[in-house]
Amino acid sequence: MFDLVDSTIFFASYGNVFGLDNIAISSFDILLAYIVAILVAILVALALKIPLLPSKPYRYSFDVSAIYPTPIIAIGILSIFLVLNYTFVYNGLVLAAVIGVLSALFVKYLFYLVFPKPLDEDNGEGIDE
Structure with missing residues (x-):
């Protein structure tokens, strides 16, 4: 029992505290790349005339906006690239900017092709159409 705990702690500290031994840049650079990806995604989305907030009521809206899902897609794709080293x-700043631009373009032009709106129960059409 104690050998299992000891070996688990040894291997966790051998790679990294978080187990991310394949990331070669510092945590500050990772945080800076995430911030750049978020800011570029929001600014490009606003430049493409995507609204800042979805239509009201916010709780039941399936509209895209510059706040959601644009930066979420950007940091998700950036995370994949960072984990793949x-x-x-x-240190990933140019990659973060490119991913921010591409995620805003994706949300503007391809989002509803990949993720269609749910059907309205009354007439069988998409909501908000």
Whole structure:
């Protein structure tokens, strides 16, 4: 029993505290890349005339906005690249900016093709159409 606990702690500390031994950049650079991806995604979404907030009532709205899901998609894709240890140049800042632009373009032009709106129960059409 104690050997199992000891070996688990040893292997966790051997790789990294969080088990992310394949990420070669510092945690500050990772945080900065996430912030750049979020800001670029929101700014490009606003430039593409995506509204800042969805239509009211917010709770039942299936509209896209610059706040949600644009930066969420950007940080998700950036996370995949960081875990695969692909940071490109400047410790991932250029990659974060490119992913922010591409996620805003995806939300503007392809989001409803990939994720269609749910059907309205009354007439069988998409909600908000």
